[in-house]
Amino acid sequence: MVKYLQHKFALSHDGAVDMIKACISVTVTNIALMMSAEILYLLISDMLGDGLTAERLPVYIGGSIAVIALIWVTNFIQYNKTFLATYKESGVRRTTLAERLRKLPLSFFGKKDLSDLTTTIMSDCAMIETASSHWIPELIGALVSTALVGISMFFFFDWRMVLASFWVIPASFLLIFFSANLQKKAVRKNNSVKMELADGIQEALESVRDLRSNNAQNRYMSGLDVKIKNVEKYALFTELKLAVFVNAAAIILKVGIATTALVGGALFASGEIGLLTFFMFLMLVARLYDPMNITLQNFAAIIACTVQCERLDEVLSHDIQTSSDRMTNNGYDIKFDHVSFSYSNDTAVLKDVSFTAKQGEVTALIGPSGGGKTTVSRLAARFWDISGGKITLGGMDISGVDPETLFSAYSIVFQDVTLFNQTVMDNIRIGRKNATDEEVMQAAKLANCDEFVSKLPDGYNTMIGENGSELSGGERQRISIARAFLKDAPVILLDEATASLDVENETAIQQALSALIKNKTVLIIAHRMRTIADADHIVVLGDGVVAEEGTPDELYKKNGIYRRMTEQQLVSQNWKM
Numbered sequence: 001m002v003k004y005l006q007h008k009f010a011l012s013h014d015g016a017v018d019m020i021k022a023c024i025s026v027t028v029t030n031i032a033l034m035m036s037a038e039i040l041y042l043l044i045s046d047m048l049g050d051g052l053t054a055e056r057l058p059v060y061i062g063g064s065i066a067v068i069a070l071i072w073v074t075n076f077i078q079y080n081k082t083f084l085a086t087y088k089e090s091g092v093r094r095t096t097l098a099e100r101l102r103k104l105p106l107s108f109f110g111k112k113d114l115s116d117l118t119t120t121i122m123s124d125c126a127m128i129e130t131a132s133s134h135w136i137p138e139l140i141g142a143l144v145s146t147a148l149v150g151i152s153m154f155f156f157f158d159w160r161m162v163l164a165s166f167w168v169i170p171a172s173f174l175l176i177f178f179s180a181n182l183q184k185k186a187v188r189k190n191n192s193v194k195m196e197l198a199d200g201i202q203e204a205l206e207s208v209r210d211l212r213s214n215n216a217q218n219r220y221m222s223g224l225d226v227k228i229k230n231v232e233k234y235a236l237f238t239e240l241k242l243a244v245f246v247n248a249a250a251i252i253l254k255v256g257i258a259t260t261a262l263v264g265g266a267l268f269a270s271g272e273i274g275l276l277t278f279f280m281f282l283m284l285v286a287r288l289y290d291p292m293n294i295t296l297q298n299f300a301a302i303i304a305c306t307v308q309c310e311r312l313d314e315v316l317s318h319d320i321q322t323s324s325d326r327m328t329n330n331g332y333d334i335k336f337d338h339v340s341f342s343y344s345n346d347t348a349v350l351k352d353v354s355f356t357a358k359q360g361e362v363t364a365l366i367g368p369s370g371g372g373k374t375t376v377s378r379l380a381a382r383f384w385d386i387s388g389g390k391i392t393l394g395g396m397d398i399s400g401v402d403p404e405t406l407f408s409a410y411s412i413v414f415q416d417v418t419l420f421n422q423t424v425m426d427n428i429r430i431g432r433k434n435a436t437d438e439e440v441m442q443a444a445k446l447a448n449c450d451e452f453v454s455k456l457p458d459g460y461n462t463m464i465g466e467n468g469s470e471l472s473g474g475e476r477q478r479i480s481i482a483r484a485f486l487k488d489a490p491v492i493l494l495d496e497a498t499a500s501l502d503v504e505n506e507t508a509i510q511q512a513l514s515a516l517i518k519n520k521t522v523l524i525i526a527h528r529m530r531t532i533a534d535a536d537h538i539v540v541l542g543d544g545v546v547a548e549e550g551t552p553d554e555l556y557k558k559n560g561i562y563r564r565m566t567e568q569q570l571v572s573q574n575w576k577m
């Protein structure tokens, strides 16, 4: 039971136990509330019959106090087990989700888009929060208590009256239950159009500069309009679908009043039941059906919520990268051994790639755009798992090592720099979180950041805007290089690290780099041949295979791709504008 709830509503173990306790306390509260009506019934029938005797009075008073006390206690438990426990559970769920996301392979994020994940973390969690704090315990409580009252009345009152007033409850719930699949389909469609809109808005905001410069704003906005209309259309459609079933079920409930009146009238006329019993059943249906109506709506909402739970469960039950957190490498040579890889199953990005980047050497990866250079550098740090072959670091197969542990051995400068909306100091400190301010500034100096940082209004304490939007491309790149200097790891991966720098800055940074990379394994990717002229070893990647390999001199003599690229760049450098 606990396991089932855990899976069905994406709960923790404690959360599932608390939900069961909440259901029980709601049930008891409901029964206690009905018992008060029972006491009233007995009191009236006593008064109408033999009259209220002195011995009976304390029993009624005692009974009433006991019922009030019971309601008070169960309400307290309910409050504790639903509201408080739910907020605790929500915190646990979000943390579990975040922990899980940290351990998922990057390929998972390639398949899922960001707005989908954000929705899962924010709104799905919030919806499940309401479901587990209110809808589910209230639904279960209402159903169980109604069933118990129905069964007990079966024994104490006329069974035909019980049938006449209770038959509508299972009938209306069954109607909602059988419409579940239709509703889920509508909710899924609704979710997907909402997601398309969220994606569209995010994309529009991120690419507003490109859209304006290409005069594509109006065209893009009209596409966005269609998405907004779609969301409106499907939201209405989903609501309507839900309303059709919930209203039909509510009408069935109302029919119960008529059947109770008809059957009760007939039985009263034939003298089989008394006026009080008839009256009590009429009171009962009036008291029972309204909350049942709300419970029906809760039931429909829970069905819709299970779609959200499925999405959450998909993240929570996705395989994580299983690996050890112990490094057993001997040195830091990176070896690609017949490696093949594809981002999606259909197109192979790397086919049978083999080469070694030795410790103490600079290995350059070059080749045409889209040839797979960035992919190789990311695979070297286990950003993705390969589909064939083996990658080793100092003889240790990296597929067996936890990525976070592995990353401790890598300083990486990415082709697309990511900066955070924090100060320059904090952005560099990402390289090593316990570095002192002096160490950060030392690294910044090596990466030639000093000169531009000193011009910022607050120096190292200047906020740099979302993804460093207030900095130039070269400045962003230098911050990223400073991070690598600060981390000072044994393996250095530089993907177009100096591509947006002017010659002066590049030369200065390369000098600093040459001090940093002593005795380390360096894998450098560059389009500018000048950047890699001093490399010890060059690997030319083209079309996912190693096309050429050797020292710059050997490759130059070979008269192949490397030589052609070098000569072409010399020609373009000599262009007269």
Ligand SMILES: Nc1ncnc2c1ncn2[C@@H]1O[C@H](COP(=O)(O)OP(=O)(O)OP(=O)(O)O)[C@@H](O)[C@H]1O
Binding pocket: 110, 343, 344, 349, 367, 368, 369, 370, 371, 372, 373, 374, 375, 376, 415
């Ligand atoms: N995240 C991704 N998902 C799917 N395909 C990808 C992804 N990243 C790259 N690719 C594809 O893999 C191929 C190799 O890309 P990669 O980025 O490794 O090339 P590259 O040699 O670094 O190119 P460039 O010199 O332009 O940076 C390309 O065809 C690209 O479209």
Ligand SMILES: [Mg+2]
Binding pocket: 373, 374, 375, 415, 495
């Ligand atoms: Mg690249």
